[in-house]
Amino acid sequence: MGRSPCCDKNGLKKGPWTPEEDLKLSNYIQIHGPGNWRTLPKNAGLQRCGKSCRLRWTNYLRPDIKRGRFSFEEEETIIQLHGVLGNKWSVIAGRLPGRTDNEIKNYWNTHIRKRLLRNGIDPVTHAPRLDFLELSSILGLTLCSQSVVNASNLLCAQTLLNPQLLSLANTLLSLKQENPELVLQYLNQNQLCTTSALPCSSMINQSGLMQATGEGFSSDMTNFSYPNSQENLTSSTLSNAFVGQPNSTAPVQSETPKLQSPDGNQIYSFDSVRSTPTSSPTPMHSSSTYMNRCSTDDEIENFSSLFKFEIPEGLDINDFM
DNA sequence: AAGATCTGCAACCGCATACCA
DNA sequence: ATGGTATGCGGTTGCAGATCT
Numbered sequence: 001m002g003r004s005p006c007c008d009k010n011g012l013k014k015g016p017w018t019p020e021e022d023l024k025l026s027n028y029i030q031i032h033g034p035g036n037w038r039t040l041p042k043n044a045g046l047q048r049c050g051k052s053c054r055l056r057w058t059n060y061l062r063p064d065i066k067r068g069r070f071s072f073e074e075e076e077t078i079i080q081l082h083g084v085l086g087n088k089w090s091v092i093a094g095r096l097p098g099r100t101d102n103e104i105k106n107y108w109n110t111h112i113r114k115r116l117l118r119n120g121i122d123p124v125t126h127a128p129r130l131d132f133l134e135l136s137s138i139l140g141l142t143l144c145s146q147s148v149v150n151a152s153n154l155l156c157a158q159t160l161l162n163p164q165l166l167s168l169a170n171t172l173l174s175l176k177q178e179n180p181e182l183v184l185q186y187l188n189q190n191q192l193c194t195t196s197a198l199p200c201s202s203m204i205n206q207s208g209l210m211q212a213t214g215e216g217f218s219s220d221m222t223n224f225s226y227p228n229s230q231e232n233l234t235s236s237t238l239s240n241a242f243v244g245q246p247n248s249t250a251p252v253q254s255e256t257p258k259l260q261s262p263d264g265n266q267i268y269s270f271d272s273v274r275s276t277p278t279s280s281p282t283p284m285h286s287s288s289t290y291m292n293r294c295s296t297d298d299e300i301e302n303f304s305s306l307f308k309f310e311i312p313e314g315l316d317i318n319d320f321m
Numbered sequence: 322a323a324g325a326t327c328t329g330c331a332a333c334c335g336c337a338t339a340c341c342a
Numbered sequence: 343a344t345g346g347t348a349t350g351c352g353g354t355t356g357c358a359g360a361t362c363t
Contacts (some may be wrong), residue, residue, distance in 0.1 A: 014332080015332075015333090015356090015357090016357085016358095017331090017332090035348095035349095036348090037348075037349075038347080038348070049333095050349095051333085051349085052332075052333075054349075054350090056331090056332085058350095059332080081337080086349090087353090088352090089351075090351060090352085101350095101351075101352080102331080102332085102352095103330085103331095105352075106329070106330055106331080107329095107330095110328070110329050110330075165330090206341065225334095288342095
């Protein structure tokens with residue numbers, strides 16, 4: 001079927017709308033109502049394409065449009081719906097009264113998407129990114145080492161990480177050298193240097209983590225909750241299971257092996273981690289307790305996101321293996 | 322202070338689909 | 343059933359203001 005041009009483009013104005021044009025369009029639609037976009041510009045005295053008029057009306061002039069910042073609830077709704085629907089902006093917009101698909105699309109691309117990426121969440125799949133999990137593992141191991149930098153650890157890291165991630169790791173190691181207390185304080189606070197971590201595969205299988213129900217999302221995608229459990233898995237717990245395995249893509253065994261560092265020293269024992277830190281005074285899954293000693297939200301977000309993920313209920317860990 | 326770069330958003334483009342004769 | 347037209351939708355672009363160097 002041949003496609004006809006939406007309008008005669010000769011002599012038609014493009015670009016930003018002037019207040020006078022807005023007024024003409026608004027006045028015309030108030031009298032005649034929206035629709036008949038092909039003939040509307042001529043009847044309204046506008047040198048515009050009908051498509052342009054429709055867009056201007058639906059995205060800007062419509063009286064029921066809500067302006068200003070997206071609320072927390074709106075943002076949460078967008079993330080949840082996007083996880084289910086993908087880039088169906090018009091459908092998502094239908095669930096947010098007063099918001100247009102264009103506005104939601106722009107907000108996603110300029111704010112939410114970037115934030116998810118920063119936090120190690122793939123904005124397309126809404127799942128944690130494997131490279132960040134690996135990075136977390138390497139950093140957790142290396143930063144917890146009492147020596148400043150263990151060269152063998154970094155050598156190991158090089159086999160797992162791409163250059164960009166390695167560069168990032170170096171940056172954090174530098175940070176540790178400049179301000180070791182801050183780094184270690186956080187690591188200790190979130191038990192990244194203890195043996196309280198959980199083995200990923202056995203934990204996931206036993207608790208049915210792979211059964212997706214679509215529930216349990218939080219607006220902060222670094223903070224997925226797992227409603228059927230008193231505890232939440234973190235990237236560190238997940239990635240700890242990779243430590244000592246030169247090929248991190250190898251399947252994780254379901255037994256409870258002793259984990260070893262690259263130099264052969266035991267770091268974690270799966271047997272020791274069956275019990276969970278549910279009695280911790282500062283639960284790890286509480287976003288309000290992430291980095292309560294940091295000064296800004298950005299610091300909290302950027303720093304904590306490197307080390308901490310909580311795994312969405314619907315996440316199939318096999319996707320990352 | 323000025324140029325370069327980044328960011329956010331309005332608007333455009335082209336394709337898909339619905340509707341109608 | 344077919345073809346023309348109108349409308350909807352999602353990806354992309356371009357510009358203005360903000361921020362950085």
